[in-house]
Amino acid sequence: MTIRYLAPLFLVFAAPSVGAHEVWIERDASGPARIYLGEPADALPVSGDPEFDHLKAPKLMPASKAALTRKAGYLEVNVPAGDVRAHDDTVFAPWGEATKKEGVAYYARAGRSEPRALMPMEIVPVAAGSDRFAVIRDGKPVKDTPVTVISPDKWSKSVKTDAQGHVAVPIREKGRYLISASLKDEGNFDTTLGAVSVLHSIATTTFVVD
Template sequence: MTYRYLTPLLLALAAPAAQAHEVWIERDGTGPARIYLGEPGEALPPGGDPEFDHLKTPQLLPASKAAMARKAGYLEVAVPAGDVRAHDDTVFAPWGEDGKKEGVAYFARAGRAEARSAMPFEIAPVSAGGDRFVLVRDGKPVADAQVTVISPDKWTKAVRTDAQGTLAVPLREKGRYILTASHKDEAGGETSLGKVAVLHRIATTTFISE
């Protein structure tokens, strides 16, 4: 089955590209970060996802002036050692009727060396290097929320956070894992492309299990 279940059906009908796609970061050791736009639960098409051109200016956190090189399917950027974070609310323009527009904001992280969150929506390790994570929204843990675990061989499993907003990642094999979560904010908010009545936040975290 195509990987489509992280956002509601109405969003799928209104903006299929936005609802089906996520932004995630991959990094090997202390090498450059690779920032992707696509469907992490699916094999990346040759040359990158068809919507990849929409990913233009993700913002690193902390801010960086390092140049991003556009490769075949990802943006590559040199970053300091440690966890890598980026956010972007300009990938897809707001959609819908005036006064009812919806938008999407992406929050991506690679690594689990820091047991803290730094973005408005983030999946962070409970302890450095650990396999237990917490979903945080606006500085507070999110209980009973769905987080999808994608293993290196693209096996997926939906896990719900507990009362403290935490979940244990089922590790099956060595390699890169991707965690994804989404939240529909009916209160809306301001984005770089204007105010929206509904804001869809989508978070990803990747880490390597050895």
């Protein structure tokens, strides 16, 4: 059964301006990284996603002073060889009732050479080059959580992490795969744009099968 893009659809109802958007990174070999905002299960418009202007200054991790260049639909940045990571909680301003504001934080990664997490939420390979990944939040694996896999031809499927927080990605063909997961937490959270009572964390990882 083919399942299309389930990861953050709850946001459609929570905040129409956020919709089902995700931030993800694409990188070919050791070339520049391209950081996107959009709906990865769908073909990207030539001029970029209509909400792309909300993506302004994602932070690279490790921190970098490399310049971000705005292109048609993505931000481009030259980074050292290896896996690329970026996070951003300023894409969409908090929304909702004054007493229960909601916010969203994006965590994006490209590559599967490093089996470790550097960001508060990250989807990491369990071993270098592995097709098995773990959803990690605050250094700990997250079990029984949905993960969406999108193949190079836009086929997609939702699977759940196991008791160890791991999930196997079904490899169908050569090309770029994208994995995404989302978590919703209630409490008191400080974001760059202000305090919120509900925080949606959305992580993506892309990797290329040659």
